[in-house]
Structures are given as C-alpha cells and as structure tokens.
Amino acid sequence: MLEIEDLHLDLGRAPVLRGIDLTAAAGEVTVILGPNGSGKSTLIRAASGDLPYRGSIRLAGEEVASTPPWRRAARRAVLEQQASAAFPFTVAEVVRMGLHAGIEADHDEIVAAALAEVGLADLAQRPIHALSGGQQARAHLARVRAQVWAPCGHAGARWLFLDEPVASLDIGHQLEVMAVMRRFAEAGGGVVAVMHDLNLSAMVADRMALLAAGRVIAAGPPEEVLRDAPLAAAYGCALRVGHAPAGARFVLPQSVGA
Template sequence: MELRAENLRVTAGRREILRGVDFAARAGEVAVIAGPNGSGKTTLLRALTGEIAHGGRVALNGRDCAALRPAELALLRAVLPQAAALSFPFTALEVVRLGLTAGVPGTRAATGRLPAMALARVGLAGFEGRHFHDLSGGEKQRVQLARVLVQIWEPVLDGAPRWLFLDEPVSALDIGHQLQVMAIARDYARAGGGVVAVLHDLNLTAMHADRVTLLDGGRVRSAGTPAEVLTDATLSAAYHCRLRTNTPPPAGGPWILPQAADHCQEEAAE
C-alpha cells in the first residue's frame, strides 16, 4: 500500500508554486520532505492531503484522493499543519479531543481514554486541564500532535494503512522531544502506518527518514534514500551555502549528535 502522486502542479495567480512534482511514500516507512524556505514543502503536503486545488493526481492506498469523501479521508489520514491557530479558550484535553470529531471507530470507552493516552504519548501526561493558551510553544506543538494522533490512533484500519502528514512537527521542540516525536513517527510506521513529514533538520532527516524528497523552487531536486539525497553537491546547490556531510566539526567546536529519546520515554511512562 502506498501514497503516489504524479505531476502535481499548484499555481497562485500567475506564480507556479509546484511545477510537476512526483512523490511516492510507502506504508511502513517514514518519508521526509526537505528543502529551503519557500521551496513548496507545505504546498506539496497540502496537495497530497487534498487541502488545496492542484493539477495532477494523488492516490492513497491505490484510491484516487479526489474521489474520496471527506469522511473517508478523515479516517485514512490526519494532518499536523505547520501553524495551527486556536481562537477558543480550550484546555489541552479539549484540543486533543478535537481529533476525535474527525471520526474514530471504536467503543465509547476506548475513545474516551484516547486523548489522555495521546497526551501521555507526547510526554504531556498531567497536562489535561491546562489551558492551551498558557502552554509553552513546544508544549502547544505536542498537544497538536496528540490531537492528530487520536484521529487515526490505530495505524492500520480494516487491513489498510493510515497516514500521518506532519508539517515541521519538531520545529518548536528541544532536542529530546525532537527525538521523542521522531520515535512516535517511527513506531507508527513500524506498526504498518505511513508517515510523511516535512523537516528542516537534515541530521534528523538522515537519522530517521527511509526516503527523502528534496524540493527546490517548486520542483524535486532529488529523491531517494538519505544517502542518495543528502550529498554535499545536492545540499549545497539547494540551500545556496557550502555544506559538508560526514565531516567532523572544526577542532574544539562542540558537535551535538542526537541518539535516542531515553529520558522522554521514561517521562511518558511515568
């Protein structure tokens, strides 16, 4: 089962934002979309999830997305937007519960426990009654992720994979919580779901992506495994700066190398 998009085109006025983008992702894998600011990552994600009008075709699990009803789409995929504004004075638990309104099959008791379980999964056990507006930026981002998770909690439904679309899910997070969120993505894929995430952090991408699509100027500059895509020449050309991969930092400089989200998993289990 897979996600496959062909020749995606998006225009805004006379500007071409996506110029014939092909994209593929497989259930069981984490697919990362990378690229400079303005290269079209969010636009691609929104085209893949059917949120914006586009040319070309998107097929999810072999079904043409344009033919799926909103309720069917809501059962198949959940979307974490790059920025989510909230105008009501909701608690963290109420925000997460919004994910349930998209339609989660299951017993009332099971869905009743789900929001609290999702908060614990993102390391926010005990935050249920906290006001969303009072939370820190990283806490808000993780509450929004919990909301997305409850929408499609089980990675496989009736034998078909479900899909998480995450637009910069770690942009506000400290290094430990970045690893925790990437572990959530990996677990979702390992359990049979599909994950498509937009990431700016190339080291996180190198560590966690099965497949990378590097956008540049609304086109695919490179697509493949991290080793194929994350090369000196490709990255330097895309980001307009000199980048060296697999090179130690200058002598004496600290080099932060993320490994695993140990303390965060303990925190979630408490």
C-alpha cells in the same frame, strides 16, 4: 502507498509545484526537505486534499481530489505548520477533537494515551492557551495521532502528514516526536513529514525528497539524497556530508557569510 505523478499547483498566478513525481510507502517515514519557498508545505497540503492541483495524487489507490472529506479524514491526519485553538479548550478537549464523531469520540483511553505519547499526560486539564508554544505543538500532535490512533484500519494503512513537527521544540522533545513518527511507521502506518533539520531527518527517515523551486531534485534513501552536490544546489550554500562511526550521515555548513 501515496503516489504523486506530474503534480502541478499554482497559488494565484504563481507556479509553486512543477511536475512533482513522488512515492511514499506505508511502514516508512518519508521526509520532505528543501529551502524556504521550495513548495514543501504546499505539497503536504495538496496531498492531504486541502488544495486543488493538476496531475495525480493517489492515497491507497484513490485519487485524493475525488475522495469524500470524511473518508480522507479516516485515512490521514494533518498537522499544520502553525496549528492553533481559537477558544480556551483544555488540552484533553483539543486532543479529543481528533477522534471520530458520535460513539467513537467517547474514547478517554485514546486521549490519555496520545497525551502520554507526547509527554503531556499531567497537563490534560490545563487550558491549551496556558501552555508554552512547544507544549501546544505537542498537544496538536497528540490530536492528529488520536485521529489515526491505530496505524492500520479496516481500509488499510493510515497516514500522518506532518508539517515541521519539531520546529518549536527543544532537542529532547524533538527526539520524542521523531520516536512517535518511527513507532507509527513501524506499526504499519505511513508518515510524510516536512523537516528543516537535515541531521534530525537523517536519523528518522527511510526515504527523502529534496525540493528546490517546486521540483524534486533528489529522492530516495538518505544516502542518495544527503550528498554534497544536491544539497548545495538546493540550499545555495556549501554543505559537507560526513559519516558518524555508526554509519549515520550528518551535514555541516562550510562557511558563514560576513
């Protein structure tokens, strides 16, 4: 379980998160929604232990701020919004960076399987900078998957924290990445993902949290969050939630400004 209670976080003198209460369970995909500047990425960074905070963030019952970095790295992997490689490593070398050091890093089968999972098996030996932006994004997703390859370990569930994992991808690869998230959760791992596309989020999420101005204004299963009023309040525009024949929800904008 990821448990966040009364979370406050300032960047400089500016308050970014203001009293966030949120839980996410292993075995589920939890999607964080909200407009630009609402605090979504900051929330992911705080939960992963990369930013100091006030309040409490507990992963598997242990306060994140007081957890040693090596233990955090064994429990959760983080895909940043703009992941990059500074040197011309091959794709396989980038993915291998997600593996634990020492003897545990010698797992070619995990590297190969992680690349196959994101559709890059045939590009393993290509320099990472020779790939398109979308291919590089998928390579970095393979890296974080390799870090927590088994969704459950001896210490319990492992977690994927993903910041806009489909932002630079075409629709086919967006669906592929969401399938990766779904399989990881169904195997017992936990997924917390920042997403912008409301309709893709409705397809993959078990639970959602809608942020606005650093606060959670709606949280729960998609049918409780994807409603006209809270969406309009968060995004500042008219949105209408509909229902597909199979029961899935979809969101349509109601006007385009001149």
